Amino acid sequence: MFDQYWDERARLYPLEATGLGDNRYNDQLPNSGTAAYRAAQQQFFERYLTQVRTFDRAKLSDHDRVSYDIFLYEMQMRLEGLRQPTWMMPFTQVNGLPISLAQLGAGTGDQPFKTTQDYDNWLSRVRAYPAWADTAISNFRRGMRAGVVLPRALVEKMLPQLQALVTADPAKSAFYGPVAKFPATVPAADQPRLTAAYQQAIREQVAPTYQKLHDFLQNEYLPKARPSTGISAVPGGEKLYRYAVKQWTTTDQTPDQIYQTGLSEVKRIRAEMDKIRGEVGFQGDLNAFFTYLSTDKQFMPFRTADEVLAVYRGIQAKIDPNLKKMFGKVPKTGFEVRQTEAFRAASASAQYNRGLPDGTRPGIFYVPILDPTQYNVTRGMEALFLHEAIPGHHYQIALQQENTSLPKFRRFGGYGAFVEGWALYTESLGKELGLYTDPYQRVGALNTEIHRAIRLVVDVGMHSKGMTREQAIKYLMDNRPISEQAAVAEIERYMANPGQALSYKIGQLKILELRRKYEKQLGPKFRLSAFHDQLLANAAMPLAIAEKAMDAWAATQK
Structure with a gap:
């Protein structure tokens, strides 16, 4: 079930898959702001929440029990997250597709540019960007009507970021990096076609889309952005913060x-x-x-x-x-x-x-x-x-x-x-x-x-x-x-x-607390390297589950 979940998840989140070295969906950029996409995510997590509950936890090995607890927690938190109104604020000055797309497109990040197919994959991905941006604008407008808007101070920081990615000369764009210097693994015969296609994509898809987002934020959104600082100022904000x-x-x-x-x-x-x-x-x-x-x-x-x-x-x-x-x-x-x-x-x-x-x-x-x-x-x-x-x-x-x-x-x-x-x-x-x-x-x-x-x-x-x-x-x-x-x-x-x-x-205080607890419990039998190795072998997990797993380890050290 876990294998199947991870495999399906890559299809739903292709950018995340690229970041993890799974290159099957490197040509895809889902229109992640649509209601249909949110519904697909909800259906996905609900299905796996139902599925994990069909297993009898008591009959699982200790190792699988920890995975069961983390998986159950993850599904419940994902579903709760989808109920929050954050989709009406699709990106900010520090996170969201406009920044991460430029990191990918520069050729120095997670998106591979080693073969002709890699170059074509990126062209396919970047061609979907204008539709993503139109949906983002539509969602920002929904937020303006509902009062779920970003603080003005943040929008002012987003404007120069977007403008910096608009260039009249494609060769000066951050997105030109991959064709400015081809690796030896891309045949010389393919390079002129790819260079022309990248110039065209920058001129017709990339630069106009960043310009459109910039102009929308400056002319329409900025006047409606909120003077307040915290998220509790928006409708449902207190619940969102909790x-x-x-x-x-x-x-x-x-x-x-x-x-x-x-x-x-x-x-x-x-x-x-x-x-x-x-x-x-x-x-x-x-x-x-x-x-x-x-x-x-x-x-x-x-x-x-x-x-x-x-x-x-x-x-x-x-x-x-x-x-x-x-x-x-x-x-x-x-x-x-x-x-x-x-x-x-x-x-x-x-x-x-x-x-x-x-x-x-x-x-x-x-x-x-x-x-x-x-x-x-x-x-x-x-x-x-x-x-x-x-x-x-x-x-x-x-x-x-x-x-x-x-x-x-x-x-x-x-x-x-x-x-x-x-x-x-x-x-x-x-x-x-x-x-x-x-x-x-x-x-x-x-x-x-x-x-x-x-x-x-x-x-x-x-x-x-x-x-x-x-x-x-x-x-x-x-x-x-x-x-x-x-x-x-x-x-x-x-x-x-x-x-x-x-x-x-919060995480640091918990790890320090666990270290002190086991130093006290185990006395001369406590070995710092064993504590570190075990904590890292368990992998990242919610803190309460991590404590339970480390308590079980400490019991074996006695």
Whole structure:
């Protein structure tokens, strides 16, 4: 049943399939905003919910029981998600097809461009984009009538993004990348035809569609966009936020409980930062220390983007000897550090893009570097590498994908609270890995941790307590060293994606709690590498199910 589910799911979500290296549907771009497509998704998840319930859980092996519990949870959450009115806000400045299509079309992302067939597949996919955009406009209009609209501040950020992808000269388009440089595997005889077809697609489908979306948002939508910040301002918004909290944290914690956790974590981490302020002999208060860290030129030693990337690459060599003591099992999938592409860098955070278990694509840690001379070492470069790269996202995601004993929906699926919780947890391993030897890297690590604690306060604050965008930006800047531009991009990301920012800290606190629990329970029998290996072998799962599975493991260690 799990195999059949995964196979059918690829047909329903071909872009997701491409991202996972399943190339059967690389020519397809479903019109995902239509009522018919939403109905097809509902039917799909209902059918599998009914099917999984036909199995007697008590008769399953322990291994299958865990899969059963995750699958049941997944089907129920998917169906609940389809009842939310998010389809009336089809894309934002940080997520949605207009951005991801450009990443795919640039030829440096998930869409393969190795054969003539690959090139033709992309042409077929991109030709479906105008119909997708017409549906998106229609759904935005439905939202305007229902009062389910995006905040004005976000729409203002979307306009230059869309305009940047409109070019009169096809050769200057991000979508021209694949034909600007053909691989040797595409026959020379096919290249002139493909080049002409790509020029035509950019002129006739790509550029006019981005222009149409831009003009609609500017002329029709922007005047109707809302001045409010949080999702609770739209009809049904409170319910939508409660669902988002549950979806992203995989817990039943209320927004208010999460808010209180955020306040106490911010207070605790500020006290740690204050200790370092005293240690380095800084005379002013903590906020003056933040300003010093953000603005003093000694913390911005870089001249070029390559120099920034070289520091990140050097961290890997530094932690390697200690990694071996903490992990018995390491991924086979390759790994690279790259600079984020220019067209999306301004609104992007550092991120990890998964590799493929067959070795054809490495895991990639993307670093946005707008101006290398302003790139600050106290933003926690060591902690960021641990989180986004090794042993954070790269270890967790690559090991999960390589684990063929798991059904595919677990190998290639994921839950934000576990995935981001693990990555944030690995930041706390810095000292044990031989990092954080300098007080400014320690303050950098606290800087990235307090950032995740602040998210609990501002995300809940904006979406359920009436906190404004400006108040949230101020709270963020008051509690960590960060430039105003970066603070604005962060807060607007949480406005666009309610609840997502909660997953990091909630997941990290649970993993830390489990580690302490088993250290206490097992005493001298506790081995950190065994704990890490087991947690990662289980793969990402909802936190309550993860705790149950780890409790079963701890019982075998006694």
